[in-house]
Amino acid sequence: MDTHRLKYFLRIAEEGSMTRAAAVLGVAQPALSRQIRLLEEDLGITLFHRTRRGVELTEDGERLRASTAAPLRQLELALHYAGSPLARIERALHLGMVPTVAPLLAGPLLTGLRAAFPKVSVHLTVAGADTLIEEMMRGRIDSSVINQVSDERLFARDLLVEDLVVVGGPESELRPDRPISFTRLVGMPLVLPASPIGIASTVENAALRLMLRVQAPITTDSLPVLLDLVERGEACAVLPVSACGAEIARERIRYAPLTAPALTQHIVVASSGRMDLPREFAFRVGDVLREEVGRMTRTGIWPARFLAPQPWNPNWA
Numbered sequence: 001m002d003t004h005r006l007k008y009f010l011r012i013a014e015e016g017s018m019t020r021a022a023a024v025l026g027v028a029q030p031a032l033s034r035q036i037r038l039l040e041e042d043l044g045i046t047l048f049h050r051t052r053r054g055v056e057l058t059e060d061g062e063r064l065r066a067s068t069a070a071p072l073r074q075l076e077l078a079l080h081y082a083g084s085p086l087a088r089i090e091r092a093l094h095l096g097m098v099p100t101v102a103p104l105l106a107g108p109l110l111t112g113l114r115a116a117f118p119k120v121s122v123h124l125t126v127a128g129a130d131t132l133i134e135e136m137m138r139g140r141i142d143s144s145v146i147n148q149v150s151d152e153r154l155f156a157r158d159l160l161v162e163d164l165v166v167v168g169g170p171e172s173e174l175r176p177d178r179p180i181s182f183t184r185l186v187g188m189p190l191v192l193p194a195s196p197i198g199i200a201s202t203v204e205n206a207a208l209r210l211m212l213r214v215q216a217p218i219t220t221d222s223l224p225v226l227l228d229l230v231e232r233g234e235a236c237a238v239l240p241v242s243a244c245g246a247e248i249a250r251e252r253i254r255y256a257p258l259t260a261p262a263l264t265q266h267i268v269v270a271s272s273g274r275m276d277l278p279r280e281f282a283f284r285v286g287d288v289l290r291e292e293v294g295r296m297t298r299t300g301i302w303p304a305r306f307l308a309p310q311p312w313n314p315n316w317a
Contacts, residue, residue, distance in 0.1 A: 005039040006068055008032055009047060013065050014299045017054035093117075093277075093285065096125045096132035096144030098198060099223040100243040101267060104302055105145065105293065112288045117281075128195025128221040139274040143285070147198035148266035156270040157286070159293060162240040162304035164199065164263040165255045167248075169233035174256040181260045186212045191226050191235040194219040202263050203238055227253065240265050242302050267304075 012021040012032070022029040040047055047061040057065060093113070097106060106124060113122055125135065129146040136144060137153060145159065166185055168174045186207055192200045192214075200219070207214045218235060220226055227244060230237050231252050238258065247253045269289060277285070296302035 005035050005042075008035050009039055009061075010065060010068070012036065012048065012055060013057055013061065014295075015054075016056070020054070093120050093122045094125070094141045095122065096127065096135060096141045096146070098129055098132070098144075098146050098195075098267075099126055099193070099221055100199065100240055100265065101145050102126045103223065104242045104245070104296070108292050108296065109289060112292050113285065116284070116288050128193060129197035130195045131221075133197070133270075133272075136270070136272040137274065139272075139276065142277055143269060143271040143282070145267060145289070146270050148268050149197050149270075153272055154270045155273070156268040158307040159267045159269050159290070160297060160302070160304040160306050161264050161266050162242060162302075164202070164238050164258055164265055165241055166236055166258055167230055167239050167244055167253050167255045168236045169231055169253060170251055171233055172236070172254050174236075174254040176255060176257065179257040179259040182206055182210065182258060182263075183212065183260070185236075185238070185258065186214050188215070189235045190214060190216045191218040191220065191229050191237050192216045193226070194221045199238055199265060202265070206261055206263060238263065240304070242304065 008021070008025065008027070011025055012018055015021040015024065018029055018033060018036075022032045025032065027035075036047065043060075043064070045060040045064075046058050047064065048055040049058055095109075102124075106126070110122055110124065113120065125132065125141060127135075129144075129149060132141060132144040132146055133149070133151065133154065135141040148156070148158075166174060166180045166188075174180070190203075192203060194200070200216075204214055218229065220229075223243060226237055226239075227247055229235050231247070241248065241255065244253060244255070248255060269286060271282075293302065294306050297304050297306040
């Protein structure tokens with residue numbers, strides 16, 4: 001089967017419009033429509049329903065997207081780097097990631113890196129931002145996806161911003177159409193991340209500005225432990241939806257938007273001056289990371305705002 005047709009199919013599914021997909025791909029719309037018809041004939045199924053706003057996937061189309069998106073992405077990366085000296089690099093790559101990001105990003109990123117750099121061994125550490133920063137300063141971790149922090153020892157590039165919500169157990173009264181005020185939030189027993197950098201500091205700083213006091217009898221940097229406590233009804237928590245989407249879908253926990261003030265999680269890619277990676281290799285690792293995050297935010301897999309790339313800092317090399 002022509003992989004270009006699968007690529008066209010996936011782009012149309014992402015855009016929800018044949019016209020927009022044709023513009024992005026640089027293909028005439030009649031030619032794009034013909035390629036999709038040929039793909040449907042090859043498979044013997046209908047992939048899209050036409051709507052007033054564009055097109056929507058059929059059930060067969062959804063199954064095809066779910067089964068082909070990741071493998072096709074791996075193939076594209078492998079082909080892209082096949083003739084590059086980077087594909088022959090044999091070394092270890094040590095990455096870090098905060099717990100609220102890892103459930104969604106770790107799998108796709110590690111798969112993408114393995115496809116692009118098959119001879120590189122990747123080690124991932126999931127920990128609070130404070131721990132990851134110290135490990136980077138010791139030279140034990142090359143680069144980390146962490147919460148934004150003011151630290152002159154680090155070189156950082158913006159990645160994304162996502163809204164924080166209040167999450168509670170299945171018996172709670174939280175609803176996505178009924179925002180919770182911050183004043184009401186601080187009256188609830190909370191379980192917060194143990195790391196002083198990130199969500200915990202965001203909540204505590206907002207409370208200080210409003211001259212309020214946060215009740216957080218339990219802290220932990222283990223996301224599974226935090227979610228278990230929430231599901232048991234022991235406490236509520238403040239998280240991005242991306243960190244608990246599976247639990248929300250299975251109705252194990254409930255959530256509500258946070259307001260007055262609304263809070264966000266700002267995620268960056270950071271490294272210290274002690275990172276010992278070849279400059280071009282470090283640059284390409286960053287490319288793979290941003291491409292994966294861009295794809296996930298563009299398709300709605302990650303409900304966040306992807307931030308425009310900044311020029312690469314030469315000190316990263």
